[in-house]
Amino acid sequence: xxxxxxxxxxxxxxxxxxxxxxxxxxxxxxxxxxxxxxxxxxxxxxxxxxxxxxxxxxxxxxxxxxxxxxxxxxxxxxxxxxxxxxxxxxxxxxxxxxxxxxxxxxxxxxxxxxxxxxxxxxxxxxxxxxxxxxxxxxxxxxxxxxxxxxxxxxxxxxxxxxxxxxxxxxxxxxxxxxxxxxxxxxxxxxxxxxxxxxxxxxxxxxxxx
Numbered sequence: 001x002x003x004x005x006x007x008x009x010x011x012x013x014x015x016x017x018x019x020x021x022x023x024x025x026x027x028x029x030x031x032x033x034x035x036x037x038x039x040x041x042x043x044x045x046x047x048x049x050x051x052x053x054x055x056x057x058x059x060x061x062x063x064x065x066x067x068x069x070x071x072x073x074x075x076x077x078x079x080x081x082x083x084x085x086x087x088x089x090x091x092x093x094x095x096x097x098x099x100x101x102x103x104x105x106x107x108x109x110x111x112x113x114x115x116x117x118x119x120x121x122x123x124x125x126x127x128x129x130x131x132x133x134x135x136x137x138x139x140x141x142x143x144x145x146x147x148x149x150x151x152x153x154x155x156x157x158x159x160x161x162x163x164x165x166x167x168x169x170x171x172x173x174x175x176x177x178x179x180x181x182x183x184x185x186x187x188x189x190x191x192x193x194x195x196x197x198x199x200x201x202x203x204x205x206x207x208x209x
Contacts, residue, residue, distance in 0.1 A: 036062070041120060043065075044120045052076065064103070075122065094151065101155045104117065145178075149164065153194050162206065
């Protein structure tokens with residue numbers, strides 16, 4: 001094999017290696033973008049739907065931004081569409097739950113004014129009641145609502161289970177049927193740490209209860 005052939009093969013190998021490396025980067029899971037607390041604060045402080053709708057296109061696919069948008073919509077109009085939006089955007093990972101848990105905290109980009117803190121606090125504090133009200137209207141979301149309890153137990157300030165009792169008592173048989181649709185591991189963990197579906201009784205309580 002002459003020198004020219006070696007150089008050609010070496011170059012081809014380098015190009016192939018670079019292509020596979022780039023493909024690996026493209027297929028790797030992308031981390032969620034950081035929450036824009038300036039946007040979240042602005043939405044939380046809106047006093048009417050004209051203001052809130054002005055931020056709709058900026059919400060994008062970020063779960064926390066969607067939660068703030070839909071919860072503020074519920075607070076302004078008690079909209080069924082907004083309630084369904086909340087149920088379609090329940091936290092599903094520990095990262096998403098952590099973002100929701102710390103919504104009221106001071107974050108880079110958020111205003112430190114008392115008014116701004118109050119707006120985000122209202123979103124956080126009313127959210128458990130809003131998703132409970134929503135699932136009573138849209139019972140098809142009961143399984144995902146119940147499963148969320150696996151994450152909710154990490155938030156000692158959330159009144160999720162207090163509202164879950166209300167949901168369960170509203171229609172115990174439907175609640176039990178939805179609970180039974182969950183996988184066995186989830187059922188066992190929920191029964192042990194979060195909620196007793198047979199008695200419609202919370203096991204995990206927030207500090208406020």
